[in-house]
Amino acid sequence: MKNTDKSLYEARAKILKAMAHPSRLLIIEELNKTERCVNELTAMVGSDISTVSKHLSVLKNAGLVTDEKRSNCVYYTLRCSCILDFIDCVEEVLAADAEDHKKILKSIMK
Amino acid sequence: MKNTDKSLYEARAKILKAMAHPSRLLIIEELNKTERCVNELTAMVGSDISTVSKHLSVLKNAGLVTDEKRSNCVYYTLRCSCILDFIDCVEEVLAADAEDHKKILKSIMK
DNA sequence: TTCCTGCTTGGTTAAATTGCCAAACAGGAA
DNA sequence: TTCCTGTTTGGCAATTTAACCAAGCAGGAA
Numbered sequence: 001m002k003n004t005d006k007s008l009y010e011a012r013a014k015i016l017k018a019m020a021h022p023s024r025l026l027i028i029e030e031l032n033k034t035e036r037c038v039n040e041l042t043a044m045v046g047s048d049i050s051t052v053s054k055h056l057s058v059l060k061n062a063g064l065v066t067d068e069k070r071s072n073c074v075y076y077t078l079r080c081s082c083i084l085d086f087i088d089c090v091e092e093v094l095a096a097d098a099e100d101h102k103k104i105l106k107s108i109m110k
Numbered sequence: 111m112k113n114t115d116k117s118l119y120e121a122r123a124k125i126l127k128a129m130a131h132p133s134r135l136l137i138i139e140e141l142n143k144t145e146r147c148v149n150e151l152t153a154m155v156g157s158d159i160s161t162v163s164k165h166l167s168v169l170k171n172a173g174l175v176t177d178e179k180r181s182n183c184v185y186y187t188l189r190c191s192c193i194l195d196f197i198d199c200v201e202e203v204l205a206a207d208a209e210d211h212k213k214i215l216k217s218i219m220k
Numbered sequence: 221t222t223c224c225t226g227c228t229t230g231g232t233t234a235a236a237t238t239g240c241c242a243a244a245c246a247g248g249a250a
Numbered sequence: 251t252t253c254c255t256g257t258t259t260g261g262c263a264a265t266t267t268a269a270c271c272a273a274g275c276a277g278g279a280a
Contacts, residue, residue, distance in 0.1 A: 001136060001156045009132035015200045016135075020126035021238090022119035026111060038257060046111045051239055053258055058237095063207040072247065072256060079206060082199040089192040090125045096189060097173040131268085148227060161269055163228055168267095182226060182278065 018062030128172030
């Protein structure tokens with residue numbers, strides 16, 4: 001792999017890696033609806049607040065969200081909502097998987 | 111987080127995780143052009159063939175590719191080409207990042 | 221049968237990720 | 251000032267991931 005290509009793929013992988021966690025996907029989906037502070041997100045995710053804070057810093061580090069402190073809360077906002085379009089495709093993969101499983105099961109049952 | 115939601119997000123995260131590696135992104139992009147055998151992909155990636163084989167099994171396990179043995183080669187095929195549409199969005203995030211960096215640099219230079 | 225080619229799997233090591241607790245920290249209220 | 255609330259950071263242990271080498275395995279050729 002050429003070096004120029006390598007850093008391109010690394011940059012892309014970094015963003016995917018940041019998204020590739022159940023709690024972070026939940027956070028992304030919620031932030032797509034409206035901005036939220038750490039407290040609110042913590043209640044939704046159901047982990048320790050320090051864990052959620054770290055998830056948010058992963059998302060921020062990847063450029064997926066921005067944060068802003070107002071009064072005594074830190075509000076997080078999704079930076080690119082197109083991120084969620086992708087979920088449709090992920091669902092397609094999952095559906096295709098399910099279809100295959102069905103076929104395999106059928107062929108076993110015969 | 112409810113249990114039903116949890117397994118949904120876990121399923122999605124699994125697919126993203128499978129994609130979230132530079133070599134695997136390269137493989138996905140190449141397989142989007144045409145099917146390839148392990149040997150060919152190994153040459154493109156530039157790692158040990160066992161490493162590439164393991165990357166392919168990660169992709170296969172996530173339902174992103176299928177494999178078929180013909181003559182003495184195992185050919186891998188991309189299962190959902192929509193996967194790559196997502197890259198456009200990833201690029202948008204990267205572009206937004208770059209824009210921000212520029213702004214920060216400018217404000218420092220002032 | 222034995223050899224060779226293409227690929228996968230096992231083993232090992234190093235590095236990264238995750239989650240919690242505890243501690244620190246910032247800013248407003250008392 | 252001290253306290254309280256919201257958030258981040260440090261530290262640690264458990265788990266996962268990644269890469270290589272070596273060994274194994276399947277199938278065709280000799």
